[in-house]
Amino acid sequence: MKERERIRQQLTVSPRVAASIVTAVRAQVPAYAALDDGRLHEVRAIAAWALERMLQLWATDGALTPADLRRFRGIAAARAADGRPVQAVLRAYRVAATVLTDEVAACTPAPDAPDAFALVRMALTTLDTLAEEMATAYTATSEDLAADRDRALRLLLDDLIAGRHASVGALTARAARLGSQLPDPYCLLVAEPVEADGPAVTQEAALGLLAALGGDGHDATSL
Template sequence: MIRHNVGIRTAASPLARLAGRIDRDGLAEIMLSTFRTEIPGYARLPDSVIRGDILRIIRENVDLCLDWLADGAAPPPDRFDVFRASAKNRAGEGMPLEDLLRAYRRGGTAAWRVIVASSEPEDLDTLPRAAELVMDYLDQVSDTVAAAYLEEREHHVSERERRLRALLDALVAGTALDAGHHQTAEQIGLSPADDLVAFAMAIPGEGGRSHGRAAAALRGVGVLAVTEGDRVVGLTAPRPASGTALPPGGLPPGALAVVDVEARRHELAESLADVRHGIDIALRRGRVGIVPLRALALDLLLAHAPRVAADLRERVIAPLGPENGRSRGDLLETVATYVSVGCDRRSAAERLHIHPNTLDHRLRRARELTALDLDDPDDLATTVLALRQLR
């Protein structure tokens, strides 16, 4: 039996008569076939969904579009509720939004072709108005569907983020993991063992969206990763075979990651705090790639003791720097170079292009100004820490 709207077929309006000629079930089947052959998101759906929910929604669309055409005016808002629900289902299934909207565009094209094919000579003056109404319908339903889809995806992503952060907080706090924590860990392929590795990652010059994509990519290879604005932090299992805790090729081009050594559960809070400090330091240094946290040990000591760092600048850097408009930059450069070559007198002189005796004179002057003897291990360590702040 061909499904028509009998009330429309007997109506006096030319638009109603035109809409009443359409075989609605036939049009729905045309749309369904088009979706399955031309849109990847629909081709992946099982037949039970295609012949069930999808066909039902297509028929609802056909009915609403032709009723709109027949009445010449938009229907009440609640007629769109079924499409909102369907869009949320598609979002939950992971269908891309572009595939969903493409279906509505393809459906509108199919409907218009059938309308034109069903028209008669006396409908010629009616077709422009029919085209306008079909376009109005597509605008309205597309906006409704897109809004519902994005609302559902935002909720889905937010809920997923909440679960990931809950797992990270539980691991870092050393609290017992509940069933929800274990389920989240299983979903990303992370084994919440006793020993885990903390890391922080950043992509210089990129915003939250790029970092969100990077975090998602890491989760896809078993890493617990969450975004913190313009960086990603998280935990991963040790990977001794790869030489680094992060999977090979797991970083986007130009990215930087600071990675600690594996730590026990009760040490993870401090480890994560250290890599957060470490990523800030490494970014200021212009580093890229994977940087072991151990390579930033001196910088971390200074970062964790700002008053000590300020005192070192005052005791070591200031006396060797500008004073009363006169520069002592040669002293600072001399000390820094001498320390960088392992306190080798000849190598330092060659690098500075000065005579070794000139080097000796400058080092004596630096010792007078700072009261630090570079031949003394403690004074040398103090000087190294102070110079670290110039890098």
């Protein structure tokens, strides 16, 4: 156990390993390659936390706690809300586990065979557990959003305005699940009343504005 703790401290003393995980995820998982700075900050924070937790589980022969599982379920729910595919999310964790095992193997001195086997066993068990928990939470959130289309459309609109989306493909698939279609390329027209307490802008008015700006309105999607 002492050697495992030595390696844990060695790998968590600086942000280098967490940064390597993020770099590998962005290189190997297309849905993460085009994330904006805000979402990259979140990915870095999750990578640092997951790295610390997995090394701690290995160093202590521990297992994921209920608090860990709640956090993973919360992460999955957030990914369902922003439209990042669950397959991409789970692949990101597999990539992270691969980087972690490579980093442990490269430590000097390297872990002995029993510690190495314990690391692989921990990684496989943890990935299996979080995959089940996250897939369940992702599906439940997706179903909730599908049942509340207005809320899901508001979330989509917020992300469009802020420029937050994993990829064009993910954005298109997210819109399609809500019964909407975004042209490629798309242009977002935001219309609101001049007065704060004025009447809401109708779809007809929005299409009229689009036509006045030079479009024919045929490819317009009302959100």
